[in-house]
Each structure stands twice: as structure tokens, then as C-alpha cells.
Amino acid sequence: GNSVTQMEGPVTLSEEAFLTINCTYTATGYPSLFWYVQYPGEGLQLLLKATKADDKGSNKGFEATYRKETTSFHLEKGSVQVSDSAVYFCALSDYEGGKLIFGQGTELSVKP
Amino acid sequence: EAQVTQNPRYLITVTGKKLTVTCSQNMNHEYMSWYRQDPGLGLRQIYYSMNVEVTDKGDVPEGYKVSRKEKRNFPLILESPSPNQTSLYFCASSSMSGLAGGRYEQYFGPGTRLTVT
Numbered sequence: 365g366n367s368v369t370q371m372e373g374p375v376t377l378s379e380e381a382f383l384t385i386n387c388t389y390t391a392t393g394y395p396s397l398f399w400y401v402q403y404p405g406e407g408l409q410l411l412l413k414a415t416k417a418d419d420k421g422s423n424k425g426f427e428a429t430y431r432k433e434t435t436s437f438h439l440e441k442g443s444v445q446v447s448d449s450a451v452y453f454c455a456l457s458d459y460e461g462g463k464l465i466f467g468q469g470t471e472l473s474v475k476p
Numbered sequence: 477e478a479q480v481t482q483n484p485r486y487l488i489t490v491t492g493k494k495l496t497v498t499c500s501q502n503m504n505h506e507y508m509s510w511y512r513q514d515p516g517l518g519l520r521q522i523y524y525s526m527n528v529e530v531t532d533k534g535d536v537p538e539g540y541k542v543s544r545k546e547k548r549n550f551p552l553i554l555e556s557p558s559p560n561q562t563s564l565y566f567c568a569s570s571s572m573s574g575l576a577g578g579r580y581e582q583y584f585g586p587g588t589r590l591t592v593t
Contacts, residue, residue: 368518398581407566407586408519453518462507462526462570463534464582466518 370467387454480585499567508550
């Protein structure tokens with residue numbers, strides 16, 4: 365079945381450091397790919413999405429490119445801030461039941 | 477404001493005491509879904525509904541029930557809660573018009589943290 369694998373956390377960075385969170389997927393067909401963010405004590409918010417191969421999703425300085433050849437959707441940001449501290453989830457859309465299939469989440473902690 | 481609301485946000489209960497977590501959306505979405513979030517496992521789908529009176533099991537439906545009598549509401553029912561249902565629960569909704577192509581993201585509620593002792 366379809367699945368998503370994210371890099372293990374937690375990830376700890378200093379402010380203004382470069383961020384990469386790896387995400388790879390296994391899927392049949394042509395799913396859409398998403399990054400969701402969960403700030404402490406809050407629900408999930410959509411951060412960015414890409415609906416087809418080579419699409420780049422971007423938002424709030426984050427970006428991710430849908431790479432079909434490597435089945436990846438890595439999240440990047442050039443300069444992280446303390447306010448980016450959160451748990452990040454990679455997900456893909458599954459045709460069966462319309463559900464999202466999530467990775468296990470990666471906790472990011474940014475220190476001043 | 478477009479939103480998905482859940483109640484209660486926090487709940488501590490005892491084994492076997494029936495409970496209901498409510499979910500409501502104001503976006504006229506056909507599709508609604510329940511997930512549970514557990515450490516190291518991400519989010520897993522419990523049940524979903526494609527429209528009123530249409531519900532189906534997700535990946536982890538055991539111990540849960542749902543109903544969809546109105547388009548806006550999708551309550552999650554635990555008839556006899558057990559400690560292994562201690563988790564963080566999220567309700568989500570989406571429009572069906574793009575769902576078949578997987579193009580539409582889902583909108584999530586703020587979550588309900590349930591503890592069963």
C-alpha cells in the first residue's frame with residue numbers, strides 16, 4: 365500500500381540555519397503531496413502542497429519539490445526562526461477513502 | 477470564518493464509560509474524516525464519510541463508531557473506551573469536487589486530547 369517515510373527527529377537547529385527534512389513516499393498512481401505543520405498545542409495546518417511531478421510548493425519561506433524520479437518531497441527553508449519550532453508532517457493523498465497518509469512527523473526545535 | 481470545530485478539546489474518562497467527540501464544519505464539505513495521532517505513528521484514519529448517511533472504515537476503526545446525519549456534523553463515538561484509545565484525535569473535512577484527483581487538501585480541527593484511565 366501507499367506509505368510515507370520521514371527522517372527521524374527531533375531536529376535541533378540554531379536560528380538562521382538551513383533546514384532540510386527528508387520525505388520519501390511509495391504510491392501507485394499520481395498522488396498529491398503535502399506538508400502540514402503542527403505548532404505546540406495546536407491542530408494541523410497545511411504548509412504547502414504539490415499536485416504533480418516537478419511542481420514546487422512554497423509558503424512562509426518553506427519549499428518542497430515533487431520529485432517523481434526519486435519519489436521524494438523534501439522540505440527546505442533557507443533560514444529558520446525560533447517561531448518555526450513545530451512538528452512537521454509529510455503526507456500524500458490516497459485515492460482509497462480520500463484519506464491522507466502521513467509520515468510519523470519530525471519535531472523541529474530552533475534555538476536563538 | 478471557514479473552520480472545523482471539535483468538542484471537547486480535552487477529556488479524561490474511565491474505561492467503559494461511553495463518550496462522544498463532536499465535529500462540525502461550516503464549509504459545506506461533503507467529505508469528513510477522523511484521525512488519531514500517536515507518537516511515532518503519525519496520523520491514522522479511523523473512519524470517513526463521503527456524504528450524509530455514507531460512512532466507511534479507515535485503517536484503525538476498531539472500538540469506534542461514527543454517524544453522518546447532517547452534512548456539517550460527524551461525531552466520533554466510543555461505546556466502551558479502553559486505555560489504548562488514549563490519543564489525540566483530529567477531525568478533517570474536504571470538498572469532494574477535487575478529492576478524486578487528490579488535489580484538495582483537508583482542513584483539520586484543533587484536536588481533542590483523550591485520556592482513558
